[in-house]
Amino acid sequence: MKFDSVIIGGGVAGLSCAIRCAEAGLKTAVIAAGQSALHFSSGSIDVLSRLPDGQPVANPFSAFDELKSQSPEHPYSKLGEKATRDALDWYQAMMEKCGVYLTAQEDEANHLRVTPMGTFRSTWLSQQTVHQFPLKDVAKGLNSVALVTIDGFRDFQPKLSADNLAKLPQFKDVTITTAAVDLPDFETMQRNPCEFRSIDLSRVLRDETKLCAFAKSLIQHVGKADLVILPSIFGNGDGAATIKLLEGLTGFKICEIPTMPPSLLGIRLEEAMKSHFKALGGLILAGDEVKRGEFEDGELKRIYTKHHHDMPLVADNYLIASGSFFSRGMSAQRHAIEEPIFGLDMTDLPHRDHWYQPEFFAKQSHPFLKMGVTCNSQLQPSINNQSISNLYCAGALLAHYDPVFEGCGSGVAISTGYHVAEKMIKAQHQTTEHAQQERTIA
Ligand SMILES: Cc1cc2nc3c(=O)[nH]c(=O)nc-3n(C[C@H](O)[C@H](O)[C@H](O)COP(=O)(O)OP(=O)(O)OC[C@H]3O[C@@H](n4cnc5c(N)ncnc54)[C@H](O)[C@@H]3O)c2cc1C
Structure with missing residues (x-):
């Protein structure tokens, strides 16, 4: 089976990338092994609620410069403010087409949503049925x-x-x-x-x-x-x-x-995205699981899944957005952490005693939440320090950010997924133009 782009993972990162590719006319397939984190989510889109040093953030985009100085490897620091904004604007407009209205405060500040515990969490976009409590005058x-x-x-x-x-x-x-x-x-x-x-x-x-x-x-x-x-x-x-x-x-x-869970607010987002992707002609292999890939000359050539173990899926470009530990995109043994499909390079691992804070509700981030796949500025991962030119990484699998502490889970997933799609679209156009030029010369 040959595609322009193949996406591993059916969460918000994988689906954002897949929809953008399908919108641009790329023949795209998504392989989704199981439920995504959306089944457990509030269905609100967190963009940035706290800086890595713990400072609360009122307006996500005005904090990007400070974020970059505190965390130069953060996915937002790689993308920059404009690319992140473009991705979120696209997501909002795309979801509106699907009948899901997500809105932010007019002044672009975060708002608070009430949790089932009667506490508040800061977020950026909420569905129209969720009351937006203002940050300053909550009641x-x-x-x-x-x-x-x-x-x-x-x-x-x-x-x-x-x-x-x-x-x-x-x-x-x-x-x-x-x-x-x-x-x-x-x-x-x-x-x-x-x-x-x-x-x-x-x-x-x-x-x-x-x-x-x-x-x-x-x-x-x-x-x-x-x-x-x-x-x-x-x-x-x-x-x-x-x-x-x-x-x-x-x-x-x-x-x-x-x-x-199941959280209908989150499932609503996932189902809307999946239906939209299928309506654009995309293919979802639900319940299938990518097991391995074959590489040649620094490129991923083909992948094999549980249900297609002898018939590879082949694409010009691939995205891995298989999530964090929660979705089995990463797995942990007692003293090691790995990305199980390709064995991609991961963040350096401290001694196990330093994987977490002594207290669960700590004032600082739990280090294991920032562990993940390391990538270059183009979001390309590597194996044994060798970059793979046609493989990208997005979402919770990425290293150097903490979606829970920093309140930026869906924002990072959407913006990195979208950013990768733009790269895939550009690469596809270049290939098509090149093929046309060769035909003209011939
Ligand atoms: C409990 C919980 C609640 C959260 N609540 C919020 C919230 O309210 N707001 C917010 O903004 N963020 C929230 N987050 C964070 C945010 O939801 C995640 O960061 C984001 O959804 C991650 O998306 P993802 O697509 O990267 O990964 P995931 O959503 O984890 O999706 C990964 C997908 O990859 C699939 N997969 C894994 N391995 C394979 C394989 N080998 N082959 C094929 N498919 C594979 C999985 O089955 C899954 O479908 C929450 C996270 C959790 C865990």
Whole structure:
């Protein structure tokens, strides 16, 4: 099977690259072994919330110079501010075409999103159904907030969130209430507690009669509130539309928050991207896994997968975006860390005692989170210090940044994925032009 570009990994980095390539007319395939980190994510796009030294960041792009001086090897430092901005602008516009509206604050500052624990996390782009709490005046415009769950749903505990919210000085004048609303069909669903997850609830709420009954019950339980916070229990594709309908039925302003996995807010992004890629003519080999590759003269020539172990996939250019430890893009033994497909060069490894901070909730980054594949300024990895000219790397597999501590996970994944796509498109155009010139001469 021959392609212009082959992408290893179906997370936000791989899919961003694949969609951009397919938009430019490149014959593109994605191999995705399993679920991506989006199934666990808030569905908001973090760009940069903290510098490596721990300083909080209010406006991500104005912190790029300082980031470069603190961390010259950071993926953003390799890309620069303009390329990162271009990638995020493209992503926002592309997702809008897919019906997923992601917005930032008008002044380009980060905003806060409320977590299921009733704490806040800084982020840059959020879906339209997520309330953007301003960084400076968090409770602005809010006199009363209701945190509501479905009676019997285990993956969101509003009382816990309410207790934490009430502790914040900014919320001292805000009335915080909680409620557990009944859901039609709950009795039948409760027979098997394993099936009573956000995704099961979303199937029930897709039925308009049941949504109306839920709306009625919501009004009865909540009474009056400036903001009603609900767990994300609304469908992947039509979730935002269902919430708009519910807002119309109740008159409430509703804010979704992510639940324990599966996180419908994140899955919504992944499904929109996958559908868009397929509509552009892209191929996804879902559930398949790249096992190895063959190299000749400093180039990756072909790769073999679990399901195609004797029929290689061949491409002009390849991207590896197989994620971090979490997605098995990297694996750790007691004293070693490796990238398991090609054995790419990794960051130097300190003694195991220095892989993590002594305390889990430490004030500094856990060093293992910055471990990963090292690349040159073109995002090309190497094997035994030899760069591979047609292989690129993007997303959580990259070294020298901490997506959790710095709050930059999806931002790095999107911008590096997009940046690699631009390189692949340019290379493809050069090859086509070269072939045309040769034909003309002949
Ligand atoms: C629990 C959690 C919550 C997070 N929440 C947020 C958030 O709210 N906002 C935010 O901005 N960032 C968040 N992040 C960070 C961010 O989601 C990640 O940095 C980003 O999604 C990484 O994307 P990726 O495409 O690089 O990797 P991943 O999403 O990990 O995708 C890697 C893909 O590669 C596939 N793969 C692995 N090996 C192979 C192989 N051999 N062959 C084929 N496929 C393979 C995997 O199955 C997977 O599909 C979160 C991260 C985690 C872990």
